Amino acid sequence: MEAPREGPTWWDRLAALGRREPSFRPRADPLAEPRLRQRADAATLAALFVVAQLVIPARLVLRGLPISLTPADLLGLFLLLCWLCAHFTTTLGAAKGRLPIRTALFVYGVGHLIIYGYTTLSYLPKDELNLADHSAVLIAANLGVALAVCDGVRGRERLDLVLKTVVVSGAVISVIGGLQFVFGLDLTQYMALPGLRPTGVEGVEAVIGRSDFNRVASTMGHPIEFGVVCSMLLPIAAHYGFHARDRGQPAGRWWLCTGLIAGGLMFSVSRSAVLGVASVALVLFLGWPHRRRLQAMAATVVFLAGIKVLVPGLLGTLFNLFATIGSDDSVRFRTHDYSWALAEIGRRPLLGRGVGTWYAPKHQVFDNQYLLTLVEAGALGLALFVGIASCGMAVALMIRARSTDARDRNLALTLTGCLLVPLVCAATFDLLSYPGVTALMFLLVGVVGALLRATRDEPPPAPQPQGRGATVEVMR
Structure with missing residues (x-):
């Protein structure tokens, strides 16, 4: 017979170590309520939309569809469907009630529906009619994103999820842009996903030469778009860096993201990106404490x-973009077509000839979104574009004026600066022709609406206790 063991073997001790709870980990309170697992909601879908819009290369579209739609476009349409379904019920958590942002989005949608109806009322060539249909679908997708965020993202924690996803995605695409700039390595060539195909519309390479430097687009459609997107993401990353310690979180990760996004902005070697970050800096410096x-x-x-x-x-190259602005070929190209634009605007000044119908190489290119909007959508379309961004800025400033929370006030100021960027940079390129910056603008408009709901719906903070002992307890 086998002799009995005198004690536990090494295997028993190893198994006991695996079952032993670490001494530094606090034991769970058996009387405490179990923490409920967060279910997927509008914030989850919005975060997925952000990743799909920013990280997946812009030239990849879904296979098997009669029109070119990206995964982000499909998610935007799905968010619009979810928003519509949620407003038929009272049990899905969608916010109800009048809100300035939602009213502005409704006016924007109805206005473009009028423009689309006017466009298709008369004869259009098949190619222009297809582009008008495609533009209408993209407008609906962007409206779906903004409405879903505005009414579906409830509370500051879920709003932080969306904005933190925006920041992290911006850091990722900045790393991709950095590799393109430094090594000429285009990772987007290896980012092909099943079910996607490269579209034939995008003819711009991800890496373009300018003054002995690689001018990079990362995952966006053009280096200008990449630079403008970075200028809109930079203040959001800085916001979380400044307020991380207020939330009891490490700030290093957010400052790292801020540095990466700032590097991506520089690597775009774009005049529009510099103008965008300068406009943001102006807003922030006017509102920040000394x-x-x-x-x-x-x-x-x-x-x-x-x-x-x-x-x-690199800094010298960026400086020369502005120092030689009077003799720059790209500036002359942007201004020589004003006579063409004015002649076309005079034909249909109120409603234009149709969104998406004026395209290259069939028509003269306008590197100015204001001119292009007047041609395609008339005075009504221009008022809608300026109005939706201006409404977001006005509501954000209203939140800043009414809120007593330092984080909400700084976030409102940050969003104001971010929404000023499209209005400034629309004068330097056809901004609405690029889906990344357009979708980001609508997303941030929806974020302003969600922040307004959060500041209105949540109860005010409890008054701090008075007295010396209470002050010590609060500081502790």
Whole structure:
């Protein structure tokens, strides 16, 4: 017979170590309520939309469809369907009631429906009619994103999920752009996904030369779009960096994202990106406290010094884009077509000839969204474009004026600066022709609406206790 064991073997001790709870981990309170698992909601779908819109290369569209739709477009249409279904019930968690942002989105949608009806009322060539139909679908998808975020993202925690996804996705595409800039390595060539195909419409390469530098587009359709997107994402990343410690979270990860996005902005070598970040900086510096201004200025000086050391000549190239603006070929190309635009605007000044119907190479290219909107959608379309961004800015400033929470006030100021970027950069390129920056603008308009609901619906913070002992307890 086998002799009895005198004690546990090494295998028993190893198994016991695997079952043993670490000493530093607090034991669960048996009387505490179990934490409910967060179910997927509009914030989850919006976060997926952000990843699909920013990370998946813009030139990839779904196979087997009669029109070119990206996965992000399909998610936008699905969000619109979810929003419509949610408003037929009272049990799906969609917010009800009048809201300035939702009214502005409704006016935008009805206005473009009128323009589309006017466009298709008369004869159009088949190619232009197909593009008008495609543009109508994309407008519906963007409206679906904004409405779903506005009415479906409830509470600051879920709103943070959407915006943090925006920041992390911006850092990812900045890394991709950095590899394109430094090594000429285009990772988007290897990012083909099942069920997607490259579209034949996008003829712009991801890496373009400018003044001995690689001008990169990352996953976007053009380097200008990439730079403008980075200028809209940069202040959001900085917002989470400044307020991370208020939430009891490490700030390093958000400052890393801020630095990466700032690098992506520089790597686009784009005049529009510089104008965009300058407009954001103007808004933030007017609203920030003095101490934060000094911190931002110091960080900017350190960043620019690092760029000058690591990438010699890049700052000089960006400076020359503005110093030689009077003799720059790209500027002359943008201004020589004003006579063409004015002649076309005079034919249909109110409703235009149809959104998406004026395209290259069939027609003269307008690197100015205001001119292009007047040609395609008339004065009504221009009012809708300026109005939707201006409404988002006005509501954000209203939130800042009414809120007593420092984080909400800074987020509202940040969103104001972000929505100013499309209005400024629309004068330098055909902004609405690029889905990434257009979708980001509508997403942020919806975020403003969700922030307004959060500040109105949630109860005000409890008053702080008074007295010396209470002050010590609060600080603890």
